[in-house]
Amino acid sequence: MMNENHHHKNCDFSETLAAYLYGEATRIEKAAFESHLPDCAACSEELAAFSGLHVAIGDWKTKEFDPLATPAIEIPYPVSSPVADSSLSKGSWLSALRQIFSLSPAWSLTAATLAVLLIGGLIALALISSNKSNELAGTNKPQIKTTPTPAETAPKAAEPAVSPKPADTPTGPTTVRNPVSSETPPATNPPVNSRQVRTPNTPRAARNENNGRKNAEPNNRYKNEQLPPKAVDEEEEDDSLRLAELFDEIGTE
Amino acid sequence: MIKSLTDEQLVETAVAENPDAFGEIVKRWERKIFALCFGMLGREDEARDAVQETFISAYRNLSNFRGEAKVSSWLHRIAVNQCLTKQRRTKTRSETYLDDEENAEERVFVAPLHSSPARVAEQKERLTHVRQAVNALPAELRQVIVMKEFEELTFQEISEILALPLSTVKSRVYTALKQLRMKLERTSLEVV
Known part of the structure; x- marks a missing residue:
């Protein structure tokens, strides 16, 4: 048995010994300790004893601890988050329903998809039926003219003129005048310019034509509102005539 | 994630x-x-x-x-x-439960298959002494030796966990081993 007080009276390798035992000594510490060991019986004896202890504790761990399964840790988590608590606290049928949906996301997703499809189908049916009823109404009732043009007041000689077509008429020749519009009372309505004539009901082809004309003839917007709308060529001629008249008037003054 | x-x-x-x-x-x-x-x-x-x-x-x-x-x-x-x-x-x-040998009997002990009954008994006794010696250490020494031997942490890791200087950890491990040796010698058990 070793004298406990003997060791480390003359040497101070306690910490290095511990580090050396567990293989954590630095290279310098290791070299210093190994050069010290042959000269110090106490350190050599202690190292041997500690090494045996290390093995013994390792045995204890290997034989008694390692075979043990890690215990299943049961953390008392709250049943649900505070947000969920507030919505589910009442225990109503709604909360029960929410719980079912939250438990089966696949099922709820399928149900939502079916609902969207059903609603979409109903909307489509409603649109189709409304279109059919409009068509039937169009055959029985006279069409109401929303924006009467001065073209109706102009004599037949001024024809052909560009006029809006009803929305449900097929996109045909744009120069055909709407026969219904001639039946409306003419002079009492205020005159409108060509831009006002382009109602949302104007067919796309006619609108495109008008746009093209607007780009080609930017002066159209300045034409006299009192003048009836004419064909494209006539409008251009008409503008030039009016300008000539103006210049004449200025000249005479 | x-x-x-x-x-x-x-x-x-x-x-x-x-x-x-x-x-x-x-x-x-x-x-x-x-x-x-x-x-x-x-x-x-x-x-x-x-x-x-x-x-x-x-x-x-x-x-x-x-x-x-x-x-x-x-x-x-x-x-x-x-x-x-x-x-x-x-x-x-x-x-104290540490000397409760009834409980010690119930503990898991995995002995080698080809060990003789005498050898198994000897190993079992040895482990019991080691366990008792470790459990008799002061808390500050026990925790460092357990962290070193059971958790296999490095001195540096123990130092960080316990917020102690590295030298203190080494010193404590050394002291723990020294005390364990003394306790086991007192029980006339030759560890080495």
């Missing part, structure tokens, strides 16, 4: 009431904390209770974790405190 987070990030996530984050912390540390508790208490059932209580205590005090120490240090400190509290309670209930 959660697995790539650091312990500290996991705590932050767990504070925001994400149970998965705390579950990941448990998964990372349960074995090591179990080893610490087993080494500190020397009994499986006590160790299991201590691990459970450690993680429950950690979960309940998540909001108090300020990030000044590592999560591992925080968990180890809770575990050591749990073990010490448990030991104190046990000691007040009965004289």
